[in-house]
Amino acid sequence: MTQLLWLRSDLRAHDNTALCAAMAAGPTVALYLITPQQWLAHDDAACKVDFWLRNLSALQQQLALLNVPLLVRHADTWRQVPALLGDLCQNLQVRAVHVNEEYGVHESRRDQACREHLAQQGVALHSHLDQLFFAPGSVLTQSGGYFQVFSQFRKVCYQRLATALPACRPLPAAQAPLPITSDAIPSEVTGFAPPSEALRQLWPAGEDEALQRLQRFAGEQLEWYDQQRDFPATPGTSQLSAYLAAGVISPRQCLHAALTINRGEFATGNPGAVCWISELLWREFYKHILVGYPRVSMGRAFRRDTEALAWRHAPDELAAWQEGRTGLPIVDAAMRQLRDTGWMHNRLRMIVAMFLTKNLLIDWREGERWFMRHLIDGDLAANNGGWQWSASTGTDAAPYFRIFNPLSQSAKFDPEGRFLRHWLPELASLNKHDIHNPDALDGLFGVAGYPRPMVDLSRSRERALAAFKNLEPAHV
Known part of the structure; x- marks a missing residue:
């Protein structure tokens, strides 16, 4: 049974939950959708779109080593996606679509519309936890609500991580070659002017670059992160945020690197490592807020x-x-x-x-x-x-x-x-x-x-x- 991996903000082969699940279930084809009008509506930066495309090209090479073809399709907005997915599944005889969860209101509505449309064709859409350590709704107050205070949220996360540390998933073994040719990755998208070469050089694409940055930061700077992170003229931060946002590296990979340096400790040990782990949990906290209080992703104030x-x-x-x-x-x-x-x-x-x-x-x-x-x-x-x-x-x-x-x-x-x-x-x-x-x-x-x-x-x-x-x- 052919599986379709729909890539979104998870542009990597290593520690990719949906990729592992899809390849474990059967022959897998990957898909990336270019949706320029949706990106414009969401105010996505031109340099970010360029970064996505450059990382997609790097990922295509990684997937080729796994014999996973990568298809690229165009849809102006997400409203067109359910029908597009349905047609593609029919053409490729796909029986299941795998995605890593995204958490904005529009993203949730898009995925629900796709799930309902595909179900009519007998195709299942499987969502996987990948961007976060814990599924939204699984870290709650004693009264059953979402945390509104970070320090309280972090304390519960520490407790959960100590007993159930999320593991990094290994790279899947290569599958048998499929009779499907990968599509060319466009170098630019209309409406998003390519950035300067100087900017591109600041942010090289690919998992190898992201992992090298992580290893360099963990080995050379993490211990002093709490002391240096506030000084903009000092290279005291990880420079990983772009790679995390595009899913070129996972939060699990970051957490494990910090824990290795800090001997497995979350809240004690080296202050720099503790501080950086806390920053990873701030990232987690705000995504939980996005789900628990959807008005914040619709231009409304939390208060x-x-x-x-x-x-x-x-x-x-x-x-x-x-x-x-x-x-x-x-x-x-x-x-x-x-x-x-x-x-x-x-x-x-x-x-x-x-x-x-x-x-x-x-x-x-x-x-x-x-x-x-x-x-x-x-x-x-x-x-x-x-x-x-x-x-x-x-x-x-x-x-x-x-x-x-x-x-x-x-x-x-x-x-x-x-x-x-x-x-x-x-x-x-x-x-x-x-x-x-x-x-x-x-x-x-x-x-x-x-x-x-x-x-x-x-x-x-x-x-x-x-x-x-x-x-x-x-x-x-």
């Missing part, structure tokens, strides 16, 4: 009361933030990093998000959308969770009165100004003290070629506090 916030409509200020010309060096440097690399350091994501939502009092959804349109590691759950955390509208979010000061954050986490000099060459001549706040050098003109700050930090902070205080006191 319903914050929907009444009086966000400002300020398109010129939004554009200045997007283009990195706010006059606040750490914000501008971060936004330029995003534009040129498709990525932004996590500490900077919090700084620029708080600046937009608190100092400019612009709706977090504007920032969430801008990030998704530019991030190579754009992930609905993580991106939404991070933006709502910074905007104080989300689950377990920063208290509304906690507002990062971009000047003090810059001085603390880029003390020598190395990150600022790299991205703001117009400020490169300033010393390590002046570069964080060049406006203070001259009360009238600041630094030639660099804009004055677009907002008074103190006054804008008070404006944000007042806006939140105007909400119902019981909910703040």
